[in-house]
Structures are given as C-alpha cells and as structure tokens.
Amino acid sequence: MSRKLKKMGWWASDTAELHFEGCRVPVENLIGEENAGFLAIMQNFAVERVHLAAQCVAIATLAYRESVAYARERQAFGKSLTGFQVVRHKLADMASRIAAARALTGEVVVRAVRGEDMAVAGLAAMAKNTATDMCSRVCDEAVQIHGGYGYMREYLVERLYRDARLYPIGGGTREIMNEVICKVEGY
Numbered sequence: 001m002s003r004k005l006k007k008m009g010w011w012a013s014d015t016a017e018l019h020f021e022g023c024r025v026p027v028e029n030l031i032g033e034e035n036a037g038f039l040a041i042m043q044n045f046a047v048e049r050v051h052l053a054a055q056c057v058a059i060a061t062l063a064y065r066e067s068v069a070y071a072r073e074r075q076a077f078g079k080s081l082t083g084f085q086v087v088r089h090k091l092a093d094m095a096s097r098i099a100a101a102r103a104l105t106g107e108v109v110v111r112a113v114r115g116e117d118m119a120v121a122g123l124a125a126m127a128k129n130t131a132t133d134m135c136s137r138v139c140d141e142a143v144q145i146h147g148g149y150g151y152m153r154e155y156l157v158e159r160l161y162r163d164a165r166l167y168p169i170g171g172g173t174r175e176i177m178n179e180v181i182c183k184v185e186g187y
C-alpha cells in the first residue's frame, strides 16, 4: 500500500511509495510514443545522472566552503585549524576532487549538447560515480574537520553528510552505473 517514507536525509523532498490499482489512463494522456517507453526512460536516466552529478558537485562545494570557514575560525592548540598542515591538505584534496568531478560533469554536458548520445550514456554513468564518490569523501572530511560539531544537527555539514549518502543509490546504484559503463565500453 502507498505510504510516505521516513528517510535518513533529503528531508526537504517527500518520498512515497505509490500504488495503482485498476488505474486507466485516457489515450490523450499518453506521454511520447506508444511502446517506446523504455527508450524514453533510458534517455531520461542519462539526463538525471548528469543532474545528480551536478548536485554532488554543489553539495561538496558547500561542505568545502563550510570547512574552510570553520578551519579558519576554530582555534586549537594556540592556532587556527588552517595552521595545521594536515587540515590544509585535507582542504586541498577536497578542492581538487571537486574540481575534477566538476570538469567531468561539464564534459558530459558539452558532449550531450553536441549530440554524442552513445558517449553520453557512458560518460553520464562515469560522471555520476565520480561525483558521488567525491561527494561522499568530501562530506566525510567536512564532518571530520568540524570535530564534534560536525556530528551535531545545528551544523550544515551534518545534513550534507546524510544527504550525500543517497547519491550512490538513487538514479541507479553505483554498481549499476558500472554495468552501464561496461556495456558502453563493450565488455
């Protein structure tokens, strides 16, 4: 039966199971061409995956900015966290990973605009996995840089960490993305 689902993150977006029984749809409400639904949904998936990759870049950028601001402000052992090389290097790694995922996501968009459909299917899956892994890692580091506060609801990075966990699952799991890549690469 239909029910609203309680989620780990993404609380701003309601998610529910929908149940249809004896449901008839008038023919004028047909979306697209009859018997071409699978193709339509596959094409939509590639677009959705690029959107999800872009969301990961945005979430990670937010987590990075919060971390830089916090590391500048927080004093420990007589200096700010940015005074410790280990923290600065974490921030440098976060910035580099975000830049790489952003570049790949941008490449998919450029090739989609050029109409390179087959390359886009594989690249969209690669971009989703790359951006997803990057986002999980960056949000994890952001919580770490915030220390105990990173685990608290009042800090944004706690929410970003929970929100980030959806991305290797939603819109096709990480494993299914790899299957898509295998198919496009031909093995």
Ligand SMILES: Cc1cc2nc3c(=O)[nH]c(=O)nc-3n(C[C@H](O)[C@H](O)[C@H](O)COP(=O)(O)OP(=O)(O)OC[C@H]3O[C@@H](n4cnc5c(N)ncnc54)[C@H](O)[C@@H]3O)c2cc1C
Pocket (backbone or CB within 6 Å): 007, 010, 015, 166, 169, 170, 171, 172, 173, 174, 175, 176, 179
């Ligand atoms: C917050 C949220 C919002 C969602 N919104 C929507 C929505 O709007 N519309 C919608 O249609 N769906 C939505 N989903 C569903 C989502 O797309 C699926 O949960 C997701 O695609 C994974 O499918 P599944 O849950 O059936 O997992 P399963 O298919 O049961 O997979 C379980 C595990 O097995 C692995 N696995 C399964 N098959 C293979 C395989 N062939 N090879 C290797 N590993 C495999 C998976 O990678 C995964 O790790 C949403 C899910 C969440 C959590």
